[in-house]
Amino acid sequence: MTDYNQLIFEANDADFKETVLERSHQIPVMVDFWAEWCAACLMLGPILEKMVDQYAGRIALAKVDLDHNQNLASQFSIRSIPAVKIFYEGKIIKEFLGAIPSDQVQTIIDEILPDEKKPRIEEANADLAGGRWEDAEKIYREILQDVPHHPDAGLGMGVIAFHQGRFNDAEEFLKTVTSETPGYEKVPPMMARIYFEKLPAPDLNEITATLKLTPEDPRALYSLAIIYARGGEYEMALETLLRVLRIDKEYEEGTARSIYLKIIEIIGRNSPEGKRYQRELSMVLFS
Numbered sequence: 001m002t003d004y005n006q007l008i009f010e011a012n013d014a015d016f017k018e019t020v021l022e023r024s025h026q027i028p029v030m031v032d033f034w035a036e037w038c039a040a041c042l043m044l045g046p047i048l049e050k051m052v053d054q055y056a057g058r059i060a061l062a063k064v065d066l067d068h069n070q071n072l073a074s075q076f077s078i079r080s081i082p083a084v085k086i087f088y089e090g091k092i093i094k095e096f097l098g099a100i101p102s103d104q105v106q107t108i109i110d111e112i113l114p115d116e117k118k119p120r121i122e123e124a125n126a127d128l129a130g131g132r133w134e135d136a137e138k139i140y141r142e143i144l145q146d147v148p149h150h151p152d153a154g155l156g157m158g159v160i161a162f163h164q165g166r167f168n169d170a171e172e173f174l175k176t177v178t179s180e181t182p183g184y185e186k187v188p189p190m191m192a193r194i195y196f197e198k199l200p201a202p203d204l205n206e207i208t209a210t211l212k213l214t215p216e217d218p219r220a221l222y223s224l225a226i227i228y229a230r231g232g233e234y235e236m237a238l239e240t241l242l243r244v245l246r247i248d249k250e251y252e253e254g255t256a257r258s259i260y261l262k263i264i265e266i267i268g269r270n271s272p273e274g275k276r277y278q279r280e281l282s283m284v285l286f287s
Contacts, residue, residue: 007052011062013071020062024087028112029060033076033083035067040099041082047102048084051109058113086112117143121152133160151181159186167194192262196229218247222256234263238277245284257281 011019011031020029032048034041045063052061066073066081076085086094086108094112096104115121124139137160143153158173171194177187202223210220221244228237241260244251251257260281268274 007057007059008049008061009063011064011069013069016062016064016072020087021090023060024091025089027058027060028086028088028093028109029062031062031064031085031087033064033066033073033078033081033085035065035081037067038081044082044084044099047099047105050102051105054106055109055113059109088112115152117147117150117153121156124153124156128156128159136160149176151177152183155181155183155187158190162190162194167197170194188265189268192265195262196226199226199230201230202226216243216247218244218251218256221247222251222259225256225259229259229263234267235273235277237263238280242280242284245281249285257285 009019020031023029030048030051032041032045034045036042048061052059064072066078072078076083080097082099083097084095085092094108096108120139120143124136124143127133127136127139136156140153140156140160143150144157147153154173154176158170158177161167161170161173170190174187174191174194177184204227207220207223207227210217211224214220221240225237225240225244228234228240238260241256241263244256245260249257260277264274264277267277269278
């Protein structure tokens with residue numbers, strides 16, 4: 001007999017309304033449609049159970065053995081197993097098929113659960129915007145201690161580390177930010193800037209000497225563009241890279257083109273300059 005108070009329980013044709021639909025008005029309920037003969041089901045089951053433990057009361061798991069609950073199989077059009085449907089407030093809000101890995105299951109659960117850290121994130125973001133970086137960093141660190149790789153906290157810490165010149169730290173934090181994270185548009189420009197900061201600085205004297213003798217030497221021009229980019233002179237870097245690409249469109253197996261696009265990320269793809277230099281690049285590559 002099913003214990004209604006358990007977070008992991010069996011559900012059947014007779015009690016599905018009570019144990020799943022009604023309970024889903026309290027917390028989301030994952031329903032695992034499975035069978036003993038299904039090898040993939042036996043792989044997925046422990047992953048789902050681990051998630052219930054990990055989320056500590058924020059989500060429940062109902063296991064439905066299809067061999068003994070054909071009415072539910074028909075009602076929810078189960079054609080292949082394992083099949084998981086997540087119910088909230090009496091309705092299916094998410095579903096997936098197959099024995100997907102635990103990180104994908106976690107991503108799905110994170111998408112449907114309200115973020116308990118949101119008020120603290122908003123507080124930290126306000127501190128960051130107000131220049132109270134120490135207060136913001138303290139909150140972000142507390143959040144990351146509870147939820148490692150929290151994308152909003154990662155973004156905040158990444159911004160702080162970036163502006164403090166701690167580029168290795170910034171890069172690690174920014175890697176945790178997803179494209180769905182509010183403020184994600186800040187990430188590509190910062191990552192591009194970090195890329196240039198970490199590049200070895202070319203020898204300007206050697207470059208100057210080479211260009212005096214051979215003004216169109218692609219290697220020297222490329223190195224000069226790196227110096228411009230490291231110094232924040234992005235338009236000069238782009239103009240110099242265009243000279244390289246006019247000489248060799250595939251310079252160093254596309255490296256010059258890749259660097260060019262990184263600089264556009266910094267100045268903004270949709271900025272007037274970004275759009276202009278994207279057009280310039282197309283004209284060179286397809287002429």
